Amino acid sequence: MEAPRIIAAVTRVVRDVGIAEELAQDALVAALEQWPEAGVPDNPGAWLTATARHRAVDLVRRRENYARKLQEVGRATEFAYAAPEAADPDDIDDDLLRLVFMSCHPVLSAEARVALTLRLLGGLTTAEIARAVLAPEPTVAQRIVRAKRTLATKNVAFEVPYGPERAARLGSVLEVIYLIFNEGYAATAGDDHLRPGLCEDALRLARVLQTLMPQEPEVHGLAALLELQSSRAAARTAPDGTPVLLKDQRRTRWNRLLIRRGFTALAASQAVATGAPGPYALQAAIAACHARAHTYEETDWRQIAALYALLAARTPSPVVELNRAVAVSMAEGPEAALALVDTLTAEPALRGYHLLPSVRGDLLERLGRREEAIAEFRRAADLTKNERERDFLLSRARTSPSGD
Amino acid sequence: MPRYLTMVRIDENNTPAEGISEGLMQRMGALIEEMTKAGVLLDTAGLMPTSHGKRVHYENGEITVTDGPFTETKEVIGGYAVLQTKDEAECLEWTKRFLQVHEPHWTVTSEVREIQEG
Numbered sequence: 060m061e062a063p064r065i066i067a068a069v070t071r072v073v074r075d076v077g078i079a080e081e082l083a084q085d086a087l088v089a090a091l092e093q094w095p096e097a098g099v100p101d102n103p104g105a106w107l108t109a110t111a112r113h114r115a116v117d118l119v120r121r122r123e124n125y126a127r128k129l130q131e132v133g134r135a136t137e138f139a140y141a142a143p144e145a146a147d148p149d150d151i152d153d154d155l156l157r158l159v160f161m162s163c164h165p166v167l168s169a170e171a172r173v174a175l176t177l178r179l180l181g182g183l184t185t186a187e188i189a190r191a192v193l194a195p196e197p198t199v200a201q202r203i204v205r206a207k208r209t210l211a212t213k214n215v216a217f218e219v220p221y222g223p224e225r226a227a228r229l230g231s232v233l234e235v236i237y238l239i240f241n242e243g244y245a246a247t248a249g250d251d252h253l254r255p256g257l258c259e260d261a262l263r264l265a266r267v268l269q270t271l272m273p274q275e276p277e278v279h280g281l282a283a284l285l286e287l288q289s290s291r292a293a294a295r296t297a298p299d300g301t302p303v304l305l306k307d308q309r310r311t312r313w314n315r316l317l318i319r320r321g322f323t324a325l326a327a328s329q330a331v332a333t334g335a336p337g338p339y340a341l342q343a344a345i346a347a348c349h350a351r352a353h354t355y356e357e358t359d360w361r362q363i364a365a366l367y368a369l370l371a372a373r374t375p376s377p378v379v380e381l382n383r384a385v386a387v388s389m390a391e392g393p394e395a396a397l398a399l400v401d402t403l404t405a406e407p408a409l410r411g412y413h414l415l416p417s418v419r420g421d422l423l424e425r426l427g428r429r430e431e432a433i434a435e436f437r438r439a440a441d442l443t444k445n446e447r448e449r450d451f452l453l454s455r456a457r458t459s460p461s462g463d
Numbered sequence: 464m465p466r467y468l469t470m471v472r473i474d475e476n477n478t479p480a481e482g483i484s485e486g487l488m489q490r491m492g493a494l495i496e497e498m499t500k501a502g503v504l505l506d507t508a509g510l511m512p513t514s515h516g517k518r519v520h521y522e523n524g525e526i527t528v529t530d531g532p533f534t535e536t537k538e539v540i541g542g543y544a545v546l547q548t549k550d551e552a553e554c555l556e557w558t559k560r561f562l563q564v565h566e567p568h569w570t571v572t573s574e575v576r577e578i579q580e581g
Contacts, residue, residue: 152500182549256464259464259547260464262502263464263502263503263547264502265502266499266502267500267501267502270499270500270502271500293580316505316506316545317505320505320506
C-alpha cells in the first residue's frame with residue numbers, strides 16, 4: 060500500500076498524476092531489481108518514495124520548458140537541488156491528502172472519480188476495478204486515461220482546498236468513498252469477491268482520511284457509518300446467499316470490534332463538531348442505534364425516527380423520507396407511516412426504486428390489506444436488479460401473513 | 464480484505480532484564496502511528512504478565528482454575544494486534560517491521576492467524 064504515498068509525493072514534483080503513477084511503477088520495478096541484490100532497505104516506503112521523486116526531479120529537469128515549469132510549480136525547486144532522502148512523513152501526509160482531493164475533483168464525472176480513486180489510492184488494477192464496478196475493462200481504462208488528461212488540461216491544482224471551497228470539495232471526497240462502499244454493499248454473495256471487497260477498500264480509505272483530517276467531523280462521521288455498516292456484513296446474507304432482513308439478523312454475528320470502532324469514530328465526530336451534525340454523522344448515529352440494540356425488539360425507533368427527521372431537514376430526499384417512514388412505522392405504527400409513504404408514490408425520483416413498493420407492501424400487510432400488499436411485492440420484484448432480492452420479494456408475495 | 468490476529472509470543476523467563484527501552488517505546492509508537500495512518504491497524508494492546516493471569520480448564524465435564532504465572536509454557540502471548548490488509552503478504556510485511564523495532568537481543572515470535580469471516 061505504499062503506492063498511493065509514492066504517487067502523491069511525485070505528483071507534488073511533476074504535477075501530473077499520470078506521469079506520477081508511471082514513475083511510481085518505475086520505482087517499484089527498480090526495487091524488484093535492486094533489493095534482491097542489495098537487501099531490503101530499513102524503510103522500504105521511504106526508499107521507494109525517494110527513488111520515484113529523484114526520477115521525477117530528473118524528468119522535470121529534462122523538460123525543455125524547465126525554467127517556466129519551475130516557476131509554475133514553485134515548491135518543486137526545493138527538491139530539484141536536493142538529493143533524495145527519507146521524506147518527512149508529515150509532508151507525505153500532506154501530499155497524500157492533495158492526491159485525495161485531486162482524484163475526487165468535481166471536474167471529473169462520478170464514475171471517473173471512483174475509478175481514479177480506486178486506482179491511485181486503493182491500489183487496484185484497471186482489470187480489478189472493471190470487475191468490481193461491472194464495467195468492461197477498456198471502458199474503465201478509457202475512463203482513467205481521460206480523467207488524468209482532464210486533470211492535466213484543466214490545470215487542477217495539487218492542493219488541499221481551504222476557505223469556502225473546502226466544504227464542497229470535501230463533500231465530493233466523502234461522496235466518492237461512500238459510492239465505492241455502496242457499490243460493494245449492493246453486491247450479492249454470488250458476485251465476484253472483488254465487489255464486496257470494495258466495502259473494505261472504502262473503509263480503509265475512510266480510516267486513512269481520519270488520520271489526515273482529524274478536525275473534520277464529517278470525515279469521522281463517514282468512517283463511523285462505514286464501520287457500523289460493515290459490522291453487519293456477516294449477518295446480512297444467509298448461507299445460500301439470500302438477504303436477511305435487519306430484524307431477522309443474528310446479532311451475535313455482528314462484528315463487535317467494528318461496532319466499537321464505529322462508536323469511537325462517532326464520538327470523535329461529535330467531539331470536533333462545532334455546529335449541527337452533518338449527514339454522515341446523522342446516518343452513523345442511526346446505524347449506532349441499531350448497533351446498540353442487542354435484540355431487534357430493543358431498537359429505539361423513536362430516536363431513529365427523530366434522527367431521520369433531522370436528516371430529512373438537512374438533506375431532503377425521497378429515499379430519506381422513505382427510511383423515515385419505516386422508522387415511524389416502528390415507533391408509531393403502520394398507519395402513520397403509510398400516510399408518509401403515500402406522499403412519495405408520485406415522486407418521479409422513486410419511480411424505478413424497488414424499495415418503495417417493498418416498504419409499502421410491508422405496511423399494507425401489517426394493516427391486514429393482504430391483496431394490495433401482494434401487488435406491491437410483485438411490483439417491487441419487477442423493479443429490483445438483484446436476483447436474490449427478487450426471489451425474496453416473490454416469496455413474500457406468496458407467503459401468507461401467518462407465515463406458513 | 465482479510466483480517467488477521469497477530470499474537471506476539473515472548474518467553475517470560477527470558478525477557479531482557481532492562482525491560483522495554485525508551486528507544487523501543489518510541490519506535491513502536493511511530494510504527495503504530497504509521498499503521499494507523501495506512502488504515503491497517505484495527506486494534507492492538509499489550510497484555511499483563513501471566514503472573515496476573517488465570518487459566519480455566521474444562522475436561523470430563525469438570526472446571527479447574529489455575530493461577531499464573533504459566534512458567535511451564537515456553538512462549539506466552541504478551542500482546543496482540545488485529546490487522547486488515549490487502550493480503551497475507553502485506554500483513555507479514557507489517558509484522559516483520561513490528562518485530563524489527565525491537566533490539567537484536569530480543570527473541571519474539573509473532574503468530575499470524577487469519578480471522579474466519581462470516
